[in-house]
Amino acid sequence: MRDIYKGNLVRLSAINAEEAGKAFARWHRDSEFKRLIDSGVLQMPSAKFAQTWLEKELEEASVNQHWFSIRKLDDDRLLGDIDLYVYNWSARDAFVGLGIGEREFWGKGYGTDVMRVILRYAFTEVNLHRVTLTVFEYNPRAIRSYEKAGFRHEGRMRGALNKEGRRWDVLVMGILREEWME
Amino acid sequence: MRDLFRGDLVRLTAEDPETRAKIEVHWQRDSEYRRFLDAEAVMVVSEKWLKDWFEKRDEEGFGPHRYVFSVRTLAEDKLIGFFALWVDLVHSEAWVGIGIGEREFWGKGCGTDAMRLCLRYAFTELNVQRVSLGLMDYNPRALRSYEKAGFRLEGRTRGDVQRAGRHHDSLWMGILRAEWLGLDAAAVE
């Protein structure tokens, strides 16, 4: 068997709440990062708040939620997190959410690599039928990365975001197990 | 669409904890029934305890791991039994526990009818790949009923149940989605 946690550049690891809490607090001071992953109004969590929140979420994590830290393979550095959330078991559909907090690693294939790893995990370990995601219109880098990982465009929620005085669409993308297997 | 909750002899209902407790407190005093239900040493509990238990289960709600139905006869509208499905979501398998507590309805096809509804629900609503159950070798009536519903015997664990000083086997049964689809197609023709 191959190591299913491992990609070419990164691996999935357990979330260590203390370490991740500190990193979250740092990443969330970057308003660009924040706006790319979250549609809400900007908030700045403290490291302590983030850690407590993570501990609580992890404790409640069930078979519905598969949430990992993303680490670089060569030096084990923490880059971000990825969360696969199964919201409908009879349809076997899950939402995936991805954030690379360390901006020096944007646009270098890390996101695409980890998305490939989580899709393999979703389809061969959690045995899902499809994976869904949403991405903001003003994030073309992510959209390209998801396309590369095999996601298809399925629709857009028009004007669902209001940022910098104008409306933006939220794009819906999905990938089916059959498509992934090819 | 077909009525998922109605068979030839019985229908599936959700009952209030009070109603269930009032009736099922009598079922569990029937040690023969209890010994068919599982391998544990039989025990009796109060009506209040049962009601609290059902209330707690109700609060947890239906699914996605657990689904419980009461079984009523169509003719008399009498509450005669129940079944529950526990789902292994990742491996797409459901386990069934089923019981007809009113003994005058044993051997009359009500259990088999309820099981058919149970399988239809598991395969077409929960969309599982497989349904499993266990029973004891001293319950041949149930074995026949499950075979009629399409289950196959997959093995027996030797002597893992002790009743009245003797060792009995647990029987393990399963039905796959493809097998059930074949049965269903045959029934439609």
Next chain:
Amino acid sequence: MFDIQTQLFEGRDIRFGPIDYEKDPQIESKWTHDSDFMRLYGIDPARPMSPAMVKKKYEKLEKEIEESKNIFYFTIRAREDDRLIGKAVVSRIEWSNGNGWIELGIGSADDRRKGYGTQALQLLLRFAFVELNLYRVTARVQEYNEAAIALLKKFGFTEEVRRRQALERDSRRWDLLVFGLLKDEWAKQAQA
């Protein structure tokens, strides 16, 4: 009189011991980051756990052991340095029926194929049959876990149930096997 001097927890290269909250979480966390181990040991989705999560799991486990009275959990440790190698468990014991389920795991790939599993199973079975006085023990194993199947067969277990296509991994379905060993069968083996 029986041989009370027989040490139930001591094997040739390994011994059974309790959980070490200081050292074990770090090591078990490492095991969970090895997806092969996770897929051989259990049927839940493989997922890594941090040392903090492992510690929480131990606390929950010890509470459950105390409350349920039907679980016996041992860590497997190397005799030479008391290092954590694996775990051995009897659980879901039905006292009135005299049966229980066993589980055995050697965490690190470096520690496999060294006879530790054989020694641990020897200790675990002796414990189940002469200390817990069970009539039989049951083990569940995935069809693809050849090492576990070979080990169970070596100890005289019988394949009793084949739960067809009960497991889904790598986009295909696998059988889950149930093995059983009766006390008589074990006693004959142990004497021979």
